[in-house]
Amino acid sequence: MKIIVCVKQVPATNEVKMDPVTNTIIREGVESILNPFDTYAIEEAIRIKEKQGAQITALSMGIPSVVTLLQEAVSLGVDDAILLSDRAFAGADTMATAYTLQLGVESIGDYDLILCGKMATDGDTAQVGPMLAEVLGIPQITDVGEILEIGTDFILCRRMTDDGYETVKSKLPAVITVTKEINIPRLPSIAGMKRGKAAKVPVMTSKDFQLEAERIGLSGSPTQVVRTFIPSHDIASEVLTGSPTEQAEALIEKLREQKLLNW
Amino acid sequence: MSTEIQPYQVEFDEYLRDESRSVGHADSISFPKNEDELIEIVRKLSKTEIPVTVQGARTGLAAAAVPYGGHLINIGRMTRILGARYDEQDNRFFLTAEPGVLLSQLRKAVSSGEFEIAEPDDLTQAALCRYKAGEWFFSPDPTEASAALAGMVACNASGARSFCYGPVRPYVEALRLVLVDGRTLHIRRGEQKAKGRDFCLNLDDGSYIIGKLPDYAMPKVKNASGYYIEEDMDLIDLFIGGEGTLGIITQIELRLLPMPKAVWGITTFFPDEKSALRFVRGLRGEKEATGVEFSVKPAAIEFFNHKALDLLRIQKQKIAAFAHIQELKATYYNAVYTEFHADSEEKVWEMVEQMNQMLEALGVSPEDTWVANNPRDMEKLLVFRHAVPESVNMLIDQRRQKDPAITKLGTDMAVPDQYLDKIMDMYNGEIQTNGLDYVAFGHIGDNHLHVNILPRDMEDYRKGKALYLQWANAVSAMGGTVSAEHGVGKLKAPFLAVMMTDAGIEQMRALKAVFDPQGHLNPGNMFTMKKEGDA
Ligand SMILES: Cc1cc2nc3c(=O)[nH]c(=O)nc-3n(C[C@H](O)[C@H](O)[C@H](O)COP(=O)(O)OP(=O)(O)OC[C@H]3O[C@@H](n4cnc5c(N)ncnc54)[C@H](O)[C@@H]3O)c2cc1C
Numbered sequence: 001m002k003i004i005v006c007v008k009q010v011p012a013t014n015e016v017k018m019d020p021v022t023n024t025i026i027r028e029g030v031e032s033i034l035n036p037f038d039t040y041a042i043e044e045a046i047r048i049k050e051k052q053g054a055q056i057t058a059l060s061m062g063i064p065s066v067v068t069l070l071q072e073a074v075s076l077g078v079d080d081a082i083l084l085s086d087r088a089f090a091g092a093d094t095m096a097t098a099y100t101l102q103l104g105v106e107s108i109g110d111y112d113l114i115l116c117g118k119m120a121t122d123g124d125t126a127q128v129g130p131m132l133a134e135v136l137g138i139p140q141i142t143d144v145g146e147i148l149e150i151g152t153d154f155i156l157c158r159r160m161t162d163d164g165y166e167t168v169k170s171k172l173p174a175v176i177t178v179t180k181e182i183n184i185p186r187l188p189s190i191a192g193m194k195r196g197k198a199a200k201v202p203v204m205t206s207k208d209f210q211l212e213a214e215r216i217g218l219s220g221s222p223t224q225v226v227r228t229f230i231p232s233h234d235i236a237s238e239v240l241t242g243s244p245t246e247q248a249e250a251l252i253e254k255l256r257e258q259k260l261l262n263w
Numbered sequence: 264m265s266t267e268i269q270p271y272q273v274e275f276d277e278y279l280r281d282e283s284r285s286v287g288h289a290d291s292i293s294f295p296k297n298e299d300e301l302i303e304i305v306r307k308l309s310k311t312e313i314p315v316t317v318q319g320a321r322t323g324l325a326a327a328a329v330p331y332g333g334h335l336i337n338i339g340r341m342t343r344i345l346g347a348r349y350d351e352q353d354n355r356f357f358l359t360a361e362p363g364v365l366l367s368q369l370r371k372a373v374s375s376g377e378f379e380i381a382e383p384d385d386l387t388q389a390a391l392c393r394y395k396a397g398e399w400f401f402s403p404d405p406t407e408a409s410a411a412l413a414g415m416v417a418c419n420a421s422g423a424r425s426f427c428y429g430p431v432r433p434y435v436e437a438l439r440l441v442l443v444d445g446r447t448l449h450i451r452r453g454e455q456k457a458k459g460r461d462f463c464l465n466l467d468d469g470s471y472i473i474g475k476l477p478d479y480a481m482p483k484v485k486n487a488s489g490y491y492i493e494e495d496m497d498l499i500d501l502f503i504g505g506e507g508t509l510g511i512i513t514q515i516e517l518r519l520l521p522m523p524k525a526v527w528g529i530t531t532f533f534p535d536e537k538s539a540l541r542f543v544r545g546l547r548g549e550k551e552a553t554g555v556e557f558s559v560k561p562a563a564i565e566f567f568n569h570k571a572l573d574l575l576r577i578q579k580q581k582i583a584a585f586a587h588i589q590e591l592k593a594t595y596y597n598a599v600y601t602e603f604h605a606d607s608e609e610k611v612w613e614m615v616e617q618m619n620q621m622l623e624a625l626g627v628s629p630e631d632t633w634v635a636n637n638p639r640d641m642e643k644l645l646v647f648r649h650a651v652p653e654s655v656n657m658l659i660d661q662r663r664q665k666d667p668a669i670t671k672l673g674t675d676m677a678v679p680d681q682y683l684d685k686i687m688d689m690y691n692g693e694i695q696t697n698g699l700d701y702v703a704f705g706h707i708g709d710n711h712l713h714v715n716i717l718p719r720d721m722e723d724y725r726k727g728k729a730l731y732l733q734w735a736n737a738v739s740a741m742g743g744t745v746s747a748e749h750g751v752g753k754l755k756a757p758f759l760a761v762m763m764t765d766a767g768i769e770q771m772r773a774l775k776a777v778f779d780p781q782g783h784l785n786p787g788n789m790f791t792m793k794k795e796g797d798a
Binding site: 012031033184185186187188189190191192193194243244 | 274529586587588589590615618619622628629630631632633634635637639640643644
């Protein structure tokens with residue numbers, strides 16, 4: 001079985017700062033990490049490999065330094081990795097990203113399963129996985145919390161929904177996006193880190209593909225970010241002081257004021 | 264209001280106990296908000312015959328802060344960081360804090376650089392200008408982050424990283440204290456020393472205390488039992504680890520260390536205990552243990568025995584907070600956690616490779632390791648380490664429901680390096696002979712394990728207690744200590760008596776009498792002032 005895991009580099013903090021002029025994420029001075037959801041996708045791929053054997057390739061589109069993160073993926077148990085990196089890919093929205101990943105996926109070829117994190121923690125769109133399935137013309141199961149069975153040509157998953165879960169069967173190849181319920185990602189071992197450090201990660205640029213130039217990078221991105229903001233959570237709280245009796249009396253008074261108590 | 268000596272009422276019940284779960288009693292209580300108030304309370308009491316117990320955050324495990332009558336001073340409202348100082352010449356950073364500042368509060372301030380100092384003096388302002396968040400850390404790391412600084416100083420607390428950095432002691436630069444008679448003293452490291460075993464301690468009002476130090480030799484291991492004594496010693500060290508029996512700490516100046524640039528933690532799983540112990544000795548630089556030269560000193564070497572992993576496997580199924588701990592494979596018998604600090608990632612990697620050679624020499628697979636090289640993954644390893652004592656507490660709470668008289672019996676003993684194998688054989692063998700349930704974990708780098716006997720019933724409890732006393736004897740005979748970090752308090756006083764012998768205890772009494780002739784301050788901690796047989 002051949003598995004491709006799509007991973008992305010994201011800022012380590014979840015308080016992302018935006019450039020007010022360009023409306024893009026300011027990445028300077030912020031440590032970069034593997035998108036947390038993708039670590040679950042990697043772990044799931046490794047578990048499949050341990051259970052029934054698989055060849056796992058990690059695939060990412062990003063800046064050249066993402067090579068280190070891909071080596072990290074290798075240290076966890078991924079067999080090899082490919083980075084898609086080119087100035088021409090920069091500024092891509094979810095559509096352009098899905099198209100670029102499609103190029104990478106097709107260059108690897110002959111795959112049975114593509115695993116993605118449910119979403120990336122910087123953009124929170126949860127669109128790239130589904131769009132990738134769409135451009136590849138293969139089925140997708142999103143928000144997977146458990147893989148129940150994988151056969152030679154099918155996969156049976158439990159996907160999380162707002163009301164519970166659904167059990168979905170799909171033929172392979174397919175794209176699966178995973179949630180944090182699916183497993184507990186492992187830490188690398190010393191042996192794994194040695195493999196990661198030794199791993200050579202090929203970097204592919206736009207020149208390595210026959211591509212439709214109008215579908216990549218900023219110019220290939222139909223999404224227009226008009227404005228971004230961080231929702232504020234300004235819940236005012238008040239601390240009651242005094243002896244327990246005084247605090248209890250003050251609390252009752254407050255509840256009465258708010259008409260939450262009517263005695 | 265807060266200099267008020269309030270009569271004891273039921274609403275103060277929580278102040279009668281600490282984490283040892285022993286419960287005492289008190290006649291009155293006070294909550295001073297600053298040094299002046301504390302001094303005023305002590306002066307009022309000094310005119311009476313009322314004994315005084317001082318308490319910090321009551322996380323102690325030896326009932327040192329549990330009162331047995333008299334007045335209780337709780338310093339929990341003295342929680343300000345007061346000032347900072349930067350020593351440019353030696354690149355050293357100091358913070359002055361009130362005794363009730365919690366370790367968690369200090370850590371937060373140190374890592375964020377937000378000290379919230381109300382009235383910074385010139386030195387403080389100058390120091391804060393030089394301060395960069397993330398560049399400094401406070402190395403003592405006892406597991407319980409809600410301990411108060413004074414409690415940590417009074418017990419000379421330690422943590423995992425004490426293997427490399429030592430306990431709290433060397434990081435205490437200056438103390439302000441109030442003695443039981445109300446006199447005060449400000450003592451700075453290096454300024455007041457004993458001459459041989461004689462000392463003269465200058466107090467703030469120009470008076471002084473003259474005395475003689477005990478002549479016992481301290482065990483040459485990590486230690487928190489009995490007064491710290493050495494010829495020509497710095498007199499500040501009398502108060503550190505003194506369990507509040509000589510004076511009440513009202514201010515502490517602490518030294519921070521430059522933060523290492525690279526911090527890695529590695530948990531290694533072993534298939535048996537012998538290979539784990541050889542690994543530990545190898546990490547300490549004992550080449551004969553593995554045949555591999557290991558030249559660096561790890562920041563921490565911690566151990567979790569097979570029973571600890573078994574318990575964790577069970578609790579992981581039940582407790583949501585532990586569910587996120589990575590899978591513990593069935594082949595993992597026990598674990599050793601090692602932490603490396605260096606000024607670059609490359610240097611740490613060199614250490615890891617050396618460590619790996621040792622594992623290979625021992626036939627342990629480098630696949631059976633969990634490596635954390637960033638704060639997020641370090642946190643995961645911390646959760647794993649803390650889950651062990653937490654699981655123990657949960658299990659004991661469960662058993663107490665059946666029999667409330669049962670408590671955990673946790674040891675805190677350390678022995679010199681050459682006895683590591685012997686002490687492990689002793690613990691394992693005697694537990695087995697007695698048919699007891701237990702887990703063992705802790706600071707194996709210092710041959711300092713917490714063996715937690717987990718009694719299933721009162722019969723087990725009695726057997727465990729007897730074993731504990733037996734071990735105190737054995738450990739003392741090896742030149743070890745009965746308490747390496749938690750302190751003696753009231754619960755371990757019988758073990759201290761074994762370790763120090765009557766002569767040692769008598770000398771400690773004499774030293775205390777110089778500061779506190781009536782024995783009014785923290786009575787019962789380490790020893791009682793009255794000799795046995797006295798009325
Ligand atoms: C889950 C858990 C884990 C722990 N892990 C560790 C560990 O890893 N390492 C370790 O060393 N300890 C550990 N401890 C024990 C405990 O946290 C330490 O002993 C700590 O130093 C006690 O601090 P405290 O503020 O709670 O002191 P308290 O328990 O309140 O008091 C301890 C002693 O300090 C004295 N004292 C308090 N304030 C003053 C003062 N102002 N002047 C003079 N004396 C004073 C008291 O009189 C008493 O003798 C642990 C405890 C728990 C519950």
